[in-house]
Amino acid sequence: xxxxxxxxxxxxxxxxxxxxxxxxxxxxxxxxxxxxxxxxxxxxxxxxxxxxxxxxxxxxxxxxxxxxxxxxxxxxxxxxxxxxxxxxxxxxxxxxxxxxxxxxxxxxxxxxxxxxxxxxxxxxxxxxxxxxxxxxxxxxxxxxxxxxxxxxxxxxxxxxxxxxxxxxxxxxxxxxxxxxxxxxxxxxxxxxxxxxxxxxxxxxxxxxxxxxxxxxxxxxxxxxxxxxxxxxxxxxxxxxxxxxxxxxxxxxxxxxxxxxxxxxxxxxxxxxxxxxxxxxxxxxxxxxxxxxxxxxxxxxxxxxxxxxxxxxxxxxxxxxxxxxxxxxxxxxxxxxxxxxxxxxxxxxxxxxxxxxxxxxxxxxxxxxxxxxxxxxxxxxxxxxxxxxxxxxxxxxxxxxxxxxxxxxxxxxxxxxxxxxxxxxxxxxxxxxxxxxxxxxxxxxxxxxxx
Amino acid sequence: xxxxxxxxxxxxxxxxxxxxxxxxxxxxxxxxxxxxxxxxxxxxxxxxxxxxxxxxxxxxxxxxxxxxxxxxxxxxxxxxxxxxxxxxxxxxxxxxxxxxxxxxxxxxxxxxxxxxxxxxxxxxxxx
Numbered sequence: 001x002x003x004x005x006x007x008x009x010x011x012x013x014x015x016x017x018x019x020x021x022x023x024x025x026x027x028x029x030x031x032x033x034x035x036x037x038x039x040x041x042x043x044x045x046x047x048x049x050x051x052x053x054x055x056x057x058x059x060x061x062x063x064x065x066x067x068x069x070x071x072x073x074x075x076x077x078x079x080x081x082x083x084x085x086x087x088x089x090x091x092x093x094x095x096x097x098x099x100x101x102x103x104x105x106x107x108x109x110x111x112x113x114x115x116x117x118x119x120x121x122x123x124x125x126x127x128x129x130x131x132x133x134x135x136x137x138x139x140x141x142x143x144x145x146x147x148x149x150x151x152x153x154x155x156x157x158x159x160x161x162x163x164x165x166x167x168x169x170x171x172x173x174x175x176x177x178x179x180x181x182x183x184x185x186x187x188x189x190x191x192x193x194x195x196x197x198x199x200x201x202x203x204x205x206x207x208x209x210x211x212x213x214x215x216x217x218x219x220x221x222x223x224x225x226x227x228x229x230x231x232x233x234x235x236x237x238x239x240x241x242x243x244x245x246x247x248x249x250x251x252x253x254x255x256x257x258x259x260x261x262x263x264x265x266x267x268x269x270x271x272x273x274x275x276x277x278x279x280x281x282x283x284x285x286x287x288x289x290x291x292x293x294x295x296x297x298x299x300x301x302x303x304x305x306x307x308x309x310x311x312x313x314x315x316x317x318x319x320x321x322x323x324x325x326x327x328x329x330x331x332x333x334x335x336x337x338x339x340x341x342x343x344x345x346x347x348x349x350x351x352x353x354x355x356x357x358x359x360x361x362x363x364x365x366x367x368x369x370x371x372x373x374x375x376x377x378x379x380x381x382x383x384x385x386x387x388x389x390x391x392x393x394x395x396x397x398x399x400x401x402x403x404x405x406x407x408x409x410x411x412x413x414x415x416x417x418x419x420x421x422x423x424x425x426x427x428x429x430x431x432x433x434x435x436x437x438x439x440x441x442x443x444x445x446x447x448x449x450x
Numbered sequence: 451x452x453x454x455x456x457x458x459x460x461x462x463x464x465x466x467x468x469x470x471x472x473x474x475x476x477x478x479x480x481x482x483x484x485x486x487x488x489x490x491x492x493x494x495x496x497x498x499x500x501x502x503x504x505x506x507x508x509x510x511x512x513x514x515x516x517x518x519x520x521x522x523x524x525x526x527x528x529x530x531x532x533x534x535x536x537x538x539x540x541x542x543x544x545x546x547x548x549x550x551x552x553x554x555x556x557x558x559x560x561x562x563x564x565x566x567x568x569x570x571x572x573x574x575x576x577x
Contacts, residue, residue, distance in 0.1 A: 076509075080500045357513045364501050364509030371502035383563065385510035387551055401551050403558025405506070417558030421550070432523075433550050439522040440514050447512060 058085040059374045062143050062153040064133050064312050066090030066118060068097075069344025069359035070159030072448045074126045076367035084374075087127040087151060089143070090118070095449065098217065099356050100441050101186035105194050106227035108394055114186050116449035136316040138337045155370045158318055158325070158334075159344045159363070160310035161185075162216045162354070165323075168306040169279055176284035180301040183224075184216065196300045197231060203238040204299035207289055209279045211306045212246040214324070216345045216354045219251040219400065221304055223390040226256065229264040230393050242296055243270045244289060245277040251353070252390060252400050252420050259392040279303070309346035316340055324348045329406035331369035331379050332362060341366050350411035352404050358386045360444055381406050383414075389437030397433030499528060499574045505566035507559060517574075532565075532572035539564045 063074040066088055074088040097114045104111050118128045131145040136156065143151045164182055166174045183193040197206070206228055210221035225243045232239040249272075250256075260268045271277040276293030283290070287301040308323030318325045318334040325342040326335040329350065334340045343366045344359035352358045361384045369379035387401045402418035404411045421433060499517055501509055516526040527535060541547035542556035549556075559567070 076501045080502045360513050361510040364504070364512065368501045368504055368509065381506065383507035383510070383558070385507065385513065385555055385558070387514060387555070399551050401554045403507075403555060414558040417554060417556075419554050429550055435523055436514070436550060439524050442522060443516050443524065444513055446519075447517065 058083055059154045060085040060087070060152060061155045061157065061370060062087050062089065062151050063157040063159060064089045064143070064316070065159035065161060065310075065344070066092070066095055066121075066128070067159060067161050067344065067359065068356040068444065068448060069161075069363045070157065071095070071118070071121055072360045073157050073159060073343060073363035073367050075121055075124055075448065076364050077370060078124050078126045080367065080371055082125055085127075086125070087129060088118070088121065089129050089131060089133055089145065089151075091130060091132045093117070093130055096186040096190075097356070097441075097445060098184075098186045098220075099444075100437075101183070101190045102220065102224040102227045103391060103394075104186070104190050105183060105197065105224065106231040107194065107198070108227065108230075111186070111191055114190075116445055118449070120450055121448075133312050133315055136340075138317065138340060141339060154339070154374065156316070156340045157366060157370070158313055158316050158340060158342045158346070159359070160312035160346050162307040162345045163310040165306045165308055169282060169303070171282040171284060172303055172305055173284075176282065177303070179284040179287060180282060180298075180303045182304055183302060184220075184304050184307075193300070193302055197228065200236065200239070200299045202236040204236065204240075205297075206232070206239065206241045206300045206302070207244065207287075207296045207298035208241065208302040208304065209244045209289060210246060210250070210304055212273075214354060215304070215307045217388075218353045218355075219256075219388055219390045221245075222250055222252065222256045223392070224302070225268055225270075226259065226264070226390070226392040229260070229267045233264055233267060239267075241268050242298075243268060244279055244291060244296065245270060245272055246279070247277075248272045248274050251388075252398055254423055255398045255420055256390075256392065258423060259396060259398070263393055263396065307345075309342075313342065313346050318342050319346070320348075322348070329409060329411045330381050331373065332366040333369070341370065350404070351402060351413040352384065352386055352411050353388065353402075355386055355388050356444060357388060357440070358384070360448065361385055384411065387440070389433060389440060391434060391437060392430075393434075395434050396430045397435070397437045398430070399433055399436075499571075503570070505563065505570055507563055508567040508570045511567070511571075527571040528574040530571065532568035535568035535571060536564055539568070 061077055061084060063070045070088060074086050077084050078086045095116045097116065100109065101114055103109045104114060122128050131147055133143055134146045135144045141153050143153060143156065164184060166172060177189065181189045181193040183189040208221060208225055225241055229241055232241065276291045279289050279291055281290040282288065282303060287298040289296045309319045309325050313319040313325050316337065318336050318340055320326055320336065325347045327333060327342050327347050328335060332341045332343050334342050343362040345354040349358065365382040365384060372379040384404045387399055389397050389399045391397055398421045400420045403414040405414060511527055514524050516522065518526050518528050520526045520529055538547060539556045539559065542549050542552040545553060
């Protein structure tokens with residue numbers, strides 16, 4: 001993963017990421033609560049463009065990051081009001097989606113089916129600029145790109161995704177990811193892990209390491225273990241998979257463990273934190289994981305390291321000392337910088353997991369809030385849904401769902417809603433959920449990129 | 451989790467329950483027509499699925515439900531009349547309609563919220 005080094009010359013780069021400073025944000029437009037009877041509110045209620053309602057030149061929204069959060073938010077903003085000036089900043093010419101990339105690792109689908117371009121987004125009127133962000137000036141409300149070009153904004157959306165931390169596990173550097181791929185950002189790393197599995201002899205040992213919370217895609221490591229087990233069972237049945245975990249519990253655990261027992265008996269060994277699952281050091285040359293209790297030498301090593309909000313969040317000054325971004329759950333406005341919104345995996349989202357579904361849901365609600373704020377209205381409290389499907393086998397899907405709303409400034413589970421697939425569901429439901437997983441992927445990628 | 455869902459053989463494919471709902475709707479034609487006229491009148495001022503006007507929860511549905519194209523196992527909400535969405539959500543919530551995930555999601559919404567969501571999709575429906 002290439003990362004840019006932000007140039008800091010000529011522009012003040014906010015460095016409030018660890019100060020915990022809180023800036024009054026959407027509260028200031030509380031007076032617009034009666035928006036329904038103000039002129040702006042009336043105009044807006046009848047769907048007139050924001051620009052005319054606000055009585056000024058085209059409001060400018062800059063969105064940084066072209067994944068499920070950023071691309072979706074840019075599109076929702078433009079779809080809602082073509083008079084908005086929406087620019088998406090994304091270094092890559094194509095986006096490689098992580099959901100379903102575990103199926104690529106297991107040889108069940110090509111990487112091409114994970115790859116999406118930005119042409120359709122462009123055709124909706126969103127300007128897409130393939131550059132990196134060099135600096136953000138939240139006082140002047142400008143973003144400077146790595147080519148020196150400067151963009152002014154009325155509202156800025158940061159949707160940076162995650163950076164993998166190559167400083168967290170001794171020995172696990174960016175270079176080590178060649179011998180011990182993370183494959184936690186889909187692309188070359190996905191293919192690398194795939195090739196290593198293909199080249200492994202029957203009877204080999206695959207060792208995976210899953211990080212402590214929070215991280216991108218909570219059920220992801222367990223779906224990956226399942227689908228690798230499916231590959232091994234089908235092609236290299238004498239092989240084994242050890243999953244070292246920095247946690248004592250994980251998402252959909254009972255469902256996964258029950259399915260493993262049924263589909264891959266004896267193949268997957270899950271090592272919990274309390275049983276020595278915490279990796280304290282790796283030796284890439286020998287593909288060795290060192291834990292508190294033991295040393296595991298792997299034939300194929302998949303190290304999923306701890307993560308943090310990606311660099312654009314630091315550049316914009318919206319990440320705090322935890323490495324993640326605190327936001328107002330109504331508007332997704334940063335708690336650290338005014339007029340800057342943060343969505344997707346980078347945020348501290350309370351009960352919501354870091355998933356593509358959640359990112360897309362947050363993107364829509366953030367777009368809605370930005371439209372309100374540009375109209376000088378106070379955004380209404382949102383309600384958000386998350387649904388995460390995991391494949392345990394190609395025709396065996398399980399899910400976890402949740403409904404969330406802001407409570408005391410935190411996105412909180414609605415009691416009585418959500419939960420996981422039933423433990424005792426018939427096979428037909430597992431088949432159906434696998435089909436729904438695919439349908440979800442098709443729908444979300446088409447609605448965001450297609 | 452509702453008990454009936456867990457028993458083998460009680461699960462119904464989505465298209466069957468949709469067909470049943472369609473049949474139920476046909477019986478209520480006069481009210482349905484009135485809704486149609488009202489929604490059509492409102493459409494003159496409202497853009498299709500404009501997120502700026504969406505009620506709480508509505509936008510999240512679009513993660514799985516296509517906005518308009520009905521080409522997968524999950525129905526496009528903007529193709530459905532409000533009443534059909536309301537009925538489905540109430541039945542998912544009470545557990546009387548077989549479900550995979552919608553029973554879990556519907557439990558997070560009140561009658562008022564469901565109604566607002568259904569109306570929002572219905573407005574786009576008539577474009």
